[in-house]
Amino acid sequence: MGLAQHHDAVSGTSKQHVANDYAQRLSDGIDRAIKVINDAYGKLLSKENRTTPIPNQFLCHYSNISVCLPIEEQKQFTLTLWNPTIHPVTIYYRVPVTRQYLIYDPIGNLVSAEYLMIPDTTKNIPGRISSAQNQYVFPASLPALGYSTYYFEEKVDTKKIEHKKVITTTNEECILQNEFLRVEFNNQGYLKHIINLEKNLRVSFTEQGLYWYASYSHVNSTPFSPASGAYIFRPLFPEALPVSVARRINCTKTDTVQSALIIFNEWTSQEFNLYRNASAIEIEWTVGPIPIDDNIGKEIIIRYNTDINNEKKYYTDGNGRQVLERIRDYRPTWHYIPDDPISSNYYPVNSRIWIRDQDRQLTILT
Template identity: 60%
Template sequence: AAGYATNHIIMTFGDDFNFENADEYFKNLDKLIKYVNAQQANGSNVNVFYSTSSCYLYALNKADRSWKSKTDDFFPYAHHPHGFWTGYFSSRAAFKRYERHANNILQVTRHLNAFANTNARNTLFPLSEAMGVAQHHDALSGTEKQAVAFDYAQRLSEGIQVAEGVINQAYAKLLPKDSQSPPIQFQFLCQLSNISQCLGIEGQERFTVTLWNPLIHQVTQHIRVPVRTDYTVRDPTGDTLFTELVPISQAVQNIPGRTSLTQKQIIFKATLPALGFNTYYFEKKPDQEKNEKSSVKITHNDECTLKNQHLRVDFDDQGNLHQIVNLDKNTGVQFKSQGFYWYQSFAGNNSRPEFQASGAYIFRPLSSDSQPVSTTRSITCIKAESVQTAIVTFNNWASQEISLYDGGEHVEVEWTVGPIPINDNIGKEIILRYDTDIQSQSKYYTDANGREVLERKRDYRPTWNYTAVETVSGNYYPVNSRIWIKDEDQQFTVLTDRTQGGASIADGSVELMIHRRLFYDDGLDVGEILNETAYGEGLVVRGKHILFIQPPAASALYHRVASQSLYMHPLATFAIIPQTYDSYAAAYRQTWSALTDTLPLNVHLLTFEQLAPQIYRIRVEHYFELNEDETYSHPVTFDLQSLFKSIGQISEFTELTLAANLPLTDLKRLTWLSSEQESSHMFVPEQNAATNTAIRLIPMQIRTFKVIVQ
């Protein structure tokens, strides 16, 4: 027991696809326990018995000793020097995004169900269940067989269909004005909007777009709607909005499976109320108005500068990104290079560590040098008043649209990759890389769970001596929401719209793996190669990176707030409208918010769910870390009642554990003593009276409540 801190030794039992004959294995275990313990009569001090992880932990707690505290994590994990389990951070990139998209819909539907008092929680269960199943360690990770991946996606799809019904029930209550009973406007989701396709509105004379903002703060975003022709768009007050028609890129139009012939999209700026909705009314423009000269300017293969009130982005006529300048802070980042690269996957038979193949779990490149996907590229520069975009095309399967929005304080990179060519029988791991002039000194920073961020250092582990063998995959970490590099003057932050593997393989460089198509299984029980296809060819994946250039001390304010908006973005539903605008406006609300008070910027509503009539489950979080922002990294207090203004008065509320399965006052946690003589004892506050609904949150704290409303 030299490797254990006490005389308690745990022997775990179980494995994927093993020990399935329970009768046989438990009989053998019974015999093993019996004969080992029989040796006690001969002086043995070994006592073996069936146990659980809880019992083992309890025994350690009673050992009356101090324990080392660990503040780093276990990533990246490897089972031998060439077997780093860093491929699954990026495997099945489309499903990783679909799961996050489905969660966005689930949380919005829970909001609508609660505020409309539709009591449809049980109806929504298929989506809740599908989301729960998708959290399995072989689901979201992409380490399942293809047939199983299809099943996970189908469950989410069927759950979203159910959610659409609940959304309609809720809007049937929220949209009609008081004392009015107009016809119910059927709301539908356009789930292919990420490829600029919404067949339900194509060619329609009139339709509405209703946007629900799931955040408890007002948000301003630019909304894109794919259309065949131009429309007049009215905001909730009836005013005609400034809109522009911008082209849909050829790369998007060519995506396999896209059946829409739409080549343009309307773009407009929408400011949405906190925890509420706005409806925008679209009406076809008369023919004479459609022929008005467009103010959108388009150039091909010329130098291109995108510029708004806060940022400037410069490209040369070859499509190379040269710099991003923060005009407010008079600082900027130079780019040595930026674009798509690929690693050749190692081909092996897994018989020995040195023959380890790259697969769904394992990322193992043949060489530490990544290759550009193309030696040339073309650039199309589109300048409108709402948005300026550089479309950079590398080849017929890799392109990016780099956009700067009016008033925006970040740069948006929308990438499209696939079908990855495999006619050369070589597996390919595709990365999007940003090579800057930042002096990062081998350090980079990744989030552990969408919230807390850890410092990483190339070819280094903080708690043991590490010898680098795999110099690329051994430096990859999971990037759930953000990665950054910094020096004394500036920080370059990249936000992701899904989990991706990321690294800084050279100083000043950030790379994120966005797609994989492989030829070998890595021998870790998937039993299939990772080769996703659709419509008879390799899968196309699209996604977004959000880029910030800020001084390090100011960066948290930007990336924290933007990450919340990216994770819980407004949900658009569409409806075909027979009425004129005046008739529609007379019968339906066009804006509504659950809130009348302005809530603190550093508070996020994590869960708002109606459990039964007048009973709700709430989770709130402080989403800033300690010491990362001068203003917002401090404790904050707000009134829980402010979330219920539209529902009623809180008559009773109970604080629960995070999992919401136990009142917090009933939680009896074990107390541990660290080797620094610090105690883990957690102070549990007394239950508040229902009259005092003030909630205090410290940085990174999540609090969970069951609330009963009169």
């Protein structure tokens, strides 16, 4: 990853054959790293009372679309999670499964987990080949710069299994709430409010969702007026259009996680997850394949319009390190004339972006 961290590699803004080359290089690097991982894992494991060989570790390359083929139909397997940060963390992890399991933590305690269906928006992703229809969601505690291994053992008598209560609604008002946050959606799938319960602060939203700009086409391009495409974000019109005039919302609530899945159409969706004891909202989006049957290129964006009075100022990271103040249609070192008023106000965001006023701040971490 470090060798291929080119500014067009991970972001996908390069031409397709360049992106394919990066993908191949990353894949080769991952395959070689697996051997290093197995060597290190064998040395880290205790050698006392070891009677069986150490099983090979492998990576689930497609876990972002709920696929892990090597564990499908297995009666038992282990899951090792690594924490690269310098402080201990608790995360909520999802494991796609084809059977029902009991989950044990590193010291043998039974872990409380939710057994949920994988959403159709994920199962219908083109290229997803998996028999997994369900997933386990459970909290995992990881030490600083360390790992934890969880053990999955098949439940023998599934007829006696009592699942936790799951509440689901469709196209109704949806409220997600835990100890720290309250997130409110109306029955049409629009985000209306996020409330910080500790500080009694509210951010209201007038717009939220996926939108698209029509791309400046090659037909009108010149050397001095290039088309939108690889390396260039150049909308044809200043207005972004919603990807759909209507949307559906599915609301799911369990003891561990509460979710609002907003389905715009067959190729775009957005999921808001609020976990127990979490002070932030997890947001996942799914886009594609983008339809181009109309011969119009489409630049997809996510938009949040709030009542925060940020006075045209916003803040983004500089390649994941420093934070820079941005001002719309302004440059601090020269007199700026906004000849591209849309693209000139977009910045690459590797880790974070926020807006704020005197009392409130809305931050998006990537």
